[in-house]
Amino acid sequence: xxxxxxxxxxxxxxxxxxxxxxxxxxxxxxxxxxxxxxxxxxxxxxxxxxxxxxxxxxxxxxxxxxxxxxxxxxxxxxxxxxxxxxxxxxxxxxxxxxxxxxxxxxxxxxxxxxxxxxxxxxxxxxxxxxxxxxxxxxxxxxxxxxxxxxxxxxxxxxxxxxxxxxxxxxxxxxxxxxxxxxxxxxxxxxxxxxxxxxxxxxxxxxxxxxxxxxxxxxxxxxxxxxxxxxxxxxxxxxxxxxxxxxxxxxxxxxxxxxxxxxxxxxxxxxxxxxxxxxxxxxxxxxxxxxxxxxxxxxxxxxxxxxxxxxx
Amino acid sequence: xxxxxxxxxxxxxxxxxxxxxxxxxxxxxxxxxxxxxxxxxxxxxxxxxxxxxxxxxxxxxxxxxxxxxxxxxxxxxxxxxxxxxxxxxxxxxxxxxxxxxxxxxxxxxxxxxxxxxxxxxxxxxxxxxxxxxxxxxxxxxxxxxxxxxxxxxxxxxxxxxxxxxxxxxxxxxxxxxxxxxxxxxxxxxxxxxxxxxxxxxxxxxxxxxxxxxxxxxxxxxxxxxxxxxxxxxxxxxxxxxxxxxxxxxxxxx
Numbered sequence: 170x171x172x173x174x175x176x177x178x179x180x181x182x183x184x185x186x187x188x189x190x191x192x193x194x195x196x197x198x199x200x201x202x203x204x205x206x207x208x209x210x211x212x213x214x215x216x217x218x219x220x221x222x223x224x225x226x227x228x229x230x231x232x233x234x235x236x237x238x239x240x241x242x243x244x245x246x247x248x249x250x251x252x253x254x255x256x257x258x259x260x261x262x263x264x265x266x267x268x269x270x271x272x273x274x275x276x277x278x279x280x281x282x283x284x285x286x287x288x289x290x291x292x293x294x295x296x297x298x299x300x301x302x303x304x305x306x307x308x309x310x311x312x313x314x315x316x317x318x319x320x321x322x323x324x325x326x327x328x329x330x331x332x333x334x335x336x337x338x339x340x341x342x343x344x345x346x347x348x349x350x351x352x353x354x355x356x357x358x359x360x361x362x363x364x365x366x367x368x369x370x371x372x373x374x375x376x377x378x379x380x381x382x383x384x385x386x387x388x389x390x391x392x393x394x395x396x397x398x399x400x401x402x403x404x405x406x407x408x409x410x411x412x413x414x415x416x417x418x419x420x421x422x423x424x425x426x427x428x429x430x431x432x433x434x435x436x437x438x439x440x441x442x443x444x445x446x447x448x449x450x451x452x453x454x455x456x457x458x459x460x461x462x463x464x465x466x467x468x469x470x471x472x473x474x475x476x477x478x479x480x
Numbered sequence: 481x482x483x484x485x486x487x488x489x490x491x492x493x494x495x496x497x498x499x500x501x502x503x504x505x506x507x508x509x510x511x512x513x514x515x516x517x518x519x520x521x522x523x524x525x526x527x528x529x530x531x532x533x534x535x536x537x538x539x540x541x542x543x544x545x546x547x548x549x550x551x552x553x554x555x556x557x558x559x560x561x562x563x564x565x566x567x568x569x570x571x572x573x574x575x576x577x578x579x580x581x582x583x584x585x586x587x588x589x590x591x592x593x594x595x596x597x598x599x600x601x602x603x604x605x606x607x608x609x610x611x612x613x614x615x616x617x618x619x620x621x622x623x624x625x626x627x628x629x630x631x632x633x634x635x636x637x638x639x640x641x642x643x644x645x646x647x648x649x650x651x652x653x654x655x656x657x658x659x660x661x662x663x664x665x666x667x668x669x670x671x672x673x674x675x676x677x678x679x680x681x682x683x684x685x686x687x688x689x690x691x692x693x694x695x696x697x698x699x700x701x702x703x704x705x706x707x708x709x710x711x712x713x714x715x716x717x718x719x720x721x722x723x724x725x726x727x728x729x730x731x732x733x
Binding site: 183202221222223224227242243244246249250251253255257258259260262263266267269270271272273274275277278314320429 | 482483484485487488491492495496562563566567568569570571573574575576577657710728732733
């Protein structure tokens with residue numbers, strides 16, 4: 170099946186000479202949820218903005234549903250909805266009117282029933298006659314989603330949809346994305362949260378310094394790179410790791426009060442049982458333990474570091 | 481042509497006028513009444529006639545032009561600057577809307593508002609002095625051309641400005657002085673000879689002169705020169721807007 174979005178050798182150099190995108194190529198399949206990860210300034214927003222027509226590419230091509238995003242910009246943009254990272258809203262505009270405006274911008278005739286159903290889906294119907302400035306931060310974000318959906322796009326871009334929002338709203342956002350995915354909308358989002366990419370994404374791409382350094386099925390990526398950390402708080406500090414434990418990947422921290430063990434969550438044998446047995450054999454006692462899973466962010470920090478070391 | 485988009489932006493811009501009815505419509509009316517009280521009644525009573533027209537009636541076209549120019553300018557510059565300032569412009573720029581359509585919608589809305597203000601001033605003035613309009617067609621032509629031209633100029637300023645200070649700079653420091661010195665309140669024949677020549681550099685002179693001619697058949701410069709200057713102004717503004725969109729200046733990096 171032809172990808173719904175195809176980016177080929179996309180380059181963007183800003184006027185000041187800063188190269189934000191270096192030969193980016195990316196294919197997005199219809200109906201998938203794609204998570205784009207990268208540190209600040211990696212080019213995530215530039216990539217999204219260029220696809221959406223907010224930034225002019227220096228070279229390369231973008232095809233949306235088979236339409237050239239520059240030459241056939243009307244057909245291409247018709248398929249796209251964008252929820253930007255910052256929450257730009259006109260404070261004095263009325264909620265219902267602003268959704269109707271978004272619909273009109275895409276050349277669609279007014280459809281109050283459609284606007285009503287979108288506002289109800291995003292639990293904003295009660296607020297339809299209020300000015301935007303009367304909305305809470307969470308409502309504003311939902312309103313931006315409502316505006317982006319007003320023209321029934323096939324592809325939805327969510328730039329950091331849950332940056333700085335509370336847990337409830339984050340789950341709300343996940344629910345909305347889930348529903349859209351069920352309806353067949355292709356979703357491309359940028360995020361920093363492991364739960365988010367894990368919960369929603371089918372595929373993950375990592376971008377750093379304007380280059381896509383990895384695109385992988387999420388499950389595959391987690392399997393490849395998922396590490397877990399077991400931290401043991403020792404009852405009594407030890408000066409060195411006992412010789413009988415040399416077979417394990419252990420490090421001693423916090424003046425010998427803390428022992429950490431790294432293991433692969435997806436390996437058949439994690440080695441935890443034998444480690445604990447060997448610990449008691451060596452007479453090392455602990456009063457607490459905790460495990461931490463490496464987040465996608467850790468994974469990608471690892472990747473980025475690897476990049477820097479090899480270059 | 482995406483008519484729905486033009487309509488939507490236009491409606492949304494006009495809704496902004498309704499929300500700010502005081503500042504958009506009532507304040508220019510109040511300032512016009514003040515001009516009448518000061519120039520028409522207080523000072524005007526000492527000036528009998530200018531070019532065969534009573535001074536009170538003489539200043540009406542100038543007053544309307546002054547408001548038309550400043551209103552078009554501020555409506556259009558604010559109309560495009562504010563979405564840039566808040567960031568909501570992204571929605572227009574990422575929609576299937578051409579630059580031509582964006583310009584038509586924003587400039588059209590700004591020009592409509594200032595034309596409304598101009599008409600209200602004309603009606604208000606009618607209560608103070610007798611007004612005759614000898615050439616209604618030309619009057620409407622100068623009226624609309626000036627509104628559109630200055631709305632385009634305002635649109636350019638709104639895109640160029642990257643802070644509120646710059647947004648105010650051109651209207652306050654350039655256009656208002658030019659409008660005042662362009663014969664809003666006097667005929668340039670009243671000036672010393674040397675200043676009559678200097679004044680001809682001021683493009684606003686031609687607009688006011690042409691507009692006043694459509695009322696009373698009296699002009700400082702010839703009608704065709706007025707029309708030519710107005711069209712030149714319009715053409716220049718259109719060329720700059722075309723350049724802005726071609727290069728993405730201040731809108732699309």
